[in-house]
Amino acid sequence: MSGLGNGDRDSDLGAMCDARGFTLIELLIVVTIIGVVATISMPGLLRARMTGNETSAIASLRSIVSAETSYASGCGAGNYAVAFATLAIGPGGSPDGYLSPDLATALAPRKNGYLFSLGPGAGGAAGTPDCNGTATNSRYYVTAIPAGVGTTGTRGFAGSQSITIWQNVSGAAPPEPLAAGAGISPIQ
Numbered sequence: 001m002s003g004l005g006n007g008d009r010d011s012d013l014g015a016m017c018d019a020r021g022f023t024l025i026e027l028l029i030v031v032t033i034i035g036v037v038a039t040i041s042m043p044g045l046l047r048a049r050m051t052g053n054e055t056s057a058i059a060s061l062r063s064i065v066s067a068e069t070s071y072a073s074g075c076g077a078g079n080y081a082v083a084f085a086t087l088a089i090g091p092g093g094s095p096d097g098y099l100s101p102d103l104a105t106a107l108a109p110r111k112n113g114y115l116f117s118l119g120p121g122a123g124g125a126a127g128t129p130d131c132n133g134t135a136t137n138s139r140y141y142v143t144a145i146p147a148g149v150g151t152t153g154t155r156g157f158a159g160s161q162s163i164t165i166w167q168n169v170s171g172a173a174p175p176e177p178l179a180a181g182a183g184i185s186p187i188q
């Protein structure tokens with residue numbers, strides 16, 4: 001009987017020794033390969049994210065330019081708003097404004113890695129108060145600059161009552177007057 005017991009134990013030990021797992025070296029090789037693949041793909045992912053942020057900034061500027069045009073014809077008596085909050089309010093104080101809340105509810109909105117600003121345009125003059133009694137201007141200047149040049153975007157953007165969106169490859173906002181040259185060009 002004792003022979004059978006020892007034989008069973010020996011066969012169990014043999015089965016355990018035959019069951020193989022990954023060695024430490026094999027695991028380190030796999031982790032190294034994953035690290036190399038991740039390192040190679042990160043710049044591409046960063047570029048894709050910056051491109052998405054820039055596309056979003058351009059779309060947001062187009063929305064702002066469109067909102068300004070609607071505001072000028074609907075409430076501004078031909079003049080423009082110089083604050084995002086003004087575009088948030090519709091005629092007669094209606095909560096249905098000209099611009100979406102994601103841009104209209106902050107003094108200086110931040111969206112998808114870009115910082116937006118809105119103010120009077122160069123050479124503008126104070127206009128008559130709008131239909132809600134808010135001050136207006138004959139010109140406006142809106143900008144979108146990356147929060148981190150090279151990480152959230154590489155180009156700065158600007159627009160005005162001319163309706164064209166301009167870009168600056170340096171990351172700064174194109175200065176007024178908006179004109180082509182030195183890395184500055186229209187998007188459209």
